[in-house]
Amino acid sequence: MATNKQVILRDYVSGFPKESDFEITTTNFELRLPEGFGVSRVIESGHPDYKQGDLLWGIVGWEEYSVVTPDMHFKIQHTDVPLSYYTGLLGMPGMTAYAGFYEVCSPKKGETVYVSAASGAVGQLVGQFAKMMGCYVVGSAGSKEKVDLLKNKFGFDDAFNYKDEGDLSAALKRCFPKGIDIYFENVGGKMLDAVLLNMNMHGRIAVCGMISQYNLEDQEGVHNLTSIIYKRIRIQGFVVFDFFDKYSKFLEFVIPCIKEEKIAYVEDVAEGLEKGPEALVGLFYGKNVGKQVVVVARE
Amino acid sequence: MATNKQVILRDYVSGFPKESDFEITTTNFELRLPEGFGVSRVIESGHPDYKQGDLLWGIVGWEEYSVVTPDMHFKIQHTDVPLSYYTGLLGMPGMTAYAGFYEVCSPKKGETVYVSAASGAVGQLVGQFAKMMGCYVVGSAGSKEKVDLLKNKFGFDDAFNYKDEGDLSAALKRCFPKGIDIYFENVGGKMLDAVLLNMNMHGRIAVCGMISQYNLEDQEGVHNLTSIIYKRIRIQGFVVFDFFDKYSKFLEFVIPCIKEEKIAYVEDVAEGLEKGPEALVGLFYGKNVGKQVVVVARE
Incomplete structure (x- = not known):
């Protein structure tokens, strides 16, 4: 060397x-x-x-x-897929989406699912897993290009650019007139506050990340937490390392999806x-x- | 009439x-x-x-x-106890404490439990249920008289007056040098922020109330929510009405406790x-x- x-x-x-x-x-x-x-x-x-x-x-x-x-x-083991996928779809982000959605969100067919940072490595997969389950899925992202990807490439039912929305809660109300059953949380802060106002009874929030907050010296305050009580909301933080015992089960599920082109990945x-x-x-x-x-x- | x-x-x-x-x-x-x-x-x-x-x-x-x-x-049905107990210990607050602790907190023997507003109708019972289970229990309240009640009447392992503590997180660190496994949340706001910093991995927060926030036009912001991710915390809001099917099971448990004076009630x-x-x-x-x-x- x-x-x-x-x-x-x-x-x-x-x-x-x-x-x-x-x-x-x-x-x-x-x-x-x-x-x-x-x-x-x-x-x-x-x-x-x-x-x-x-x-x-x-x-x-x-x-x-x-x-x-x-x-x-x-x-x-599987080398008939692009090797770079092991840094994403077949690696940590893929497992994060899989465990976070199936194990933490307790999803049911017909439920409404909101994913923030939805065009990211994890979000794009959560949205597609939710669609496969028969959920109504909306994602948000930070540019028109990403929003187009969500709707046209990843099959989200709807999507919005959070930077274009003066009132995040109003945007969510527009996309979810009947409320949100499941929120896959990637960003935190103001978005979480807006989501809490739009959650349904017995809603679930899987907290995967809060990227808007990590590098702030003082994190933004979240103000609408009393919704947790009235709406009996469950908020569950998780880290993918707790789920690596399910990795081979995950591969069995996802490798055929890739080969049959049921999953898009960017x-x-x-x-x-x-x-x-x-x-x-x-x-x-x-x-x-x-x-x-x-x-x-x-x- | x-x-x-x-x-x-x-x-x-x-x-x-x-x-x-x-x-x-x-x-x-x-x-x-x-x-x-x-x-x-x-x-x-x-x-x-x-x-x-x-x-x-x-x-x-x-x-x-x-x-x-x-x-x-x-x-x-049971009239050999003070009838006023049916507004508290044998009524809604008692069921709240019972369902909130046993059904929502997933408690285990030896775990550490923190109860805020601990001398109130619900808190005093949660503390006693937790002690019966073999947990280490600390409560907070807003006067010396109440703190004395917690320690001397309700059998909490420790208690503090939150009004005397300039730094709530430091008070919790003092009472829980090894961290908090279960938080029974009655108050919200700054207290929740301090608790999040002191929670243990896989900790559980049962959100029963947030009395410090109800009457504020603008609720206080909670800033330490990223702890939810790293520590895999579960936060679960609940309302007692969802658990009334367990009321007779609750009475079977609690009436003997009252008769044998295993539970103190003020x-x-x-x-x-x-x-x-x-x-x-x-x-x-x-x-x-x-x-x-x-x-x-x-x-």
Whole structure:
């Protein structure tokens, strides 16, 4: 291994990450290396279960070559699908959508489902799973291009650009005249407040993320929580790592869906490790359309 | 029936109710009559299931004589306990504590339980049910007298006066060095924010009430909701009316507890229907110690 190109963090990041927080280096001095989910091929192994040539997905550093341990790495069995899918549809975001929707939301046919950040890696799948179940599904996103994707590519019944709506609660009332049974929460803050006003009795909110809040020093206040009582709402936070025992069940379900083209999946591809910082920073400003992927090397 | 003394509302109430919002009258003109849970004896009945002399509990007007219908009225079978208990321990607050703790909180022996408004009609019972189950229980209330009651009468492991604590989160950290597994929510607002910071992984919050928020025109914002994700917290709102099918099971459990003195129960008794408005207004300022009862007539 001659050199190992790496992306490192100059220092701890406060607030939104900026491109200037990162540095591209070829030294081997590992200082605050960011990590992410990636697909790798084994070059050398001292572990009996992993041999040269094996394909893996799991957490890797932002670098050309990584030293990894078996925990948090899955061997890739199905190679007749694009390998990049293991960073998304067939990896952590796919499992998140699957477990979050089927295990946390307790969905029933005919229910109404609202997904925020709906064109993202997780949201686009939740919407499609909900449609497969016979739910009425509405998504929101932050650009006309994304809203069009939701309606035309992912099969959502309706969608809106939250940036165009002065009154989020009114937008939800327009899309859900009979109220929301299930909310798949990806953003938090003002959106959650508007949703609470539009939830139905015995509604469920699966809290997957609150991306609007993560990088705020003071998080926005949510004011409509008394709705939880009158409407008997259940709010459940979840993290995908608690559901990895269901991964093979998930693959059995989703691989045929991909092959039969029952699921549409959109990636936003950045070419080259050097594009990593820009791609990450873009996430917080909604620049990506679909799952953000960075190509480090092609097969 | 010569006259029927009644408490009426002068107009719709905005913000906290004031005594001047009410009026005592002896006319039969029913204008905005407030309602509450009460115990009554049947004087006259046109319904085959109810005969003169029967004792009932359920929703009645604030008046000496009420016309009631069978829905929302239970016939009192056990008369060897104080009848006023049917407005509290054996009525709606008792069922609320029972269903909220056993059905909503999913409690396990050895878990830590925090109850706010803990000396109130519901809170005092939740704490005692949790102790019976082998949990570590801490309550908060708004006066030294109430805190003493929690520790010395209701058997809470610890208790604090939230008005004495500049930093609610620090108070909770002091009482729960290993974190909170279950929060029985009665108050909302700043307290919920402090609790979220101190919840344990897979913690549960049963939302019974948010009394600090009901009469605010603008509810306080809750800022720490991202904790829901990392800690996989479940928040469940509930209303006792959904659990009345368990009422006889509840009585089977609680009547022996009362007879064997396993449960302590404190009432704050106001004498006379005229004291109703003052007693109600006092609730919002925490003036009552224990379940607030108004004696309209004694047997």
